[in-house]
Amino acid sequence: xxxxxxxxxxxxxxxxxxxxxxxxxxxxxxxxxxxxxxxxxxxxxxxxxxxxxxxxxxxxxxxxxxxxxxxxxxxxxxxxxxxxxxxxxxxxxxxxxxxxxxxxxxxxxxxxxxxxxxxxxxxxxxxxxxxxxxxxxxxxx
Numbered sequence: 001x002x003x004x005x006x007x008x009x010x011x012x013x014x015x016x017x018x019x020x021x022x023x024x025x026x027x028x029x030x031x032x033x034x035x036x037x038x039x040x041x042x043x044x045x046x047x048x049x050x051x052x053x054x055x056x057x058x059x060x061x062x063x064x065x066x067x068x069x070x071x072x073x074x075x076x077x078x079x080x081x082x083x084x085x086x087x088x089x090x091x092x093x094x095x096x097x098x099x100x101x102x103x104x105x106x107x108x109x110x111x112x113x114x115x116x117x118x119x120x121x122x123x124x125x126x127x128x129x130x131x132x133x134x135x136x137x138x139x140x141x
Contacts, residue, residue, distance in 0.1 A: 030062040031077040031132060040075060041133030046099040047074055053093075061086045064106070065134050073134040076106060082126035084108045094125055104128050 027033070034040040047068060055067035063077050064085060078085065088108035095104040105125035109115055115123055 031075060031130060038139035039135050041135060044131050044133055046101040047131055048099040056091060059086050059088055073136055075132040075134040076128055077130045078106060078126040079129040083124050084110050090114050102128055102130060
């Protein structure tokens with residue numbers, strides 16, 4: 001790949017990423033919607049033992065809060081709109097290692113039992129853009 005093409009692709013990716021943070025109506029999307037929320041913590045590099053995630057909630061079409069262990073919560077932001085995430089009854093992850101990180105995938109299912117093989121469309125994987133620490137009790141007085 002030529003250096004000019006690499007720079008162009010990197011610039012295009014940055015513009016697309018920025019476009020994914022706000023909707024047409026100007027409302028912030030993804031983690032940007034939680035910018036002033038005291039529950040949102042710093043980004044984390046990885047979430048290890050992703051197979052031990054035993055709960056999730058507060059889903060939107062771009063974010064989900066997962067519970068990895070007692071008092072260990074994370075907000076996962078997808079790279080843009082993630083079909084079925086806001087209606088997910090179960091989720092799975094496609095990770096390159098035992099740790100979940102940016103670039104891995106989240107797969108939401110509308111069935112509590114995971115993939116519904118009666119559905120003709122395969123489940124859609126959603127690329128993970130960022131993982132943030134999440135404190136569900138922050139801001140409660």
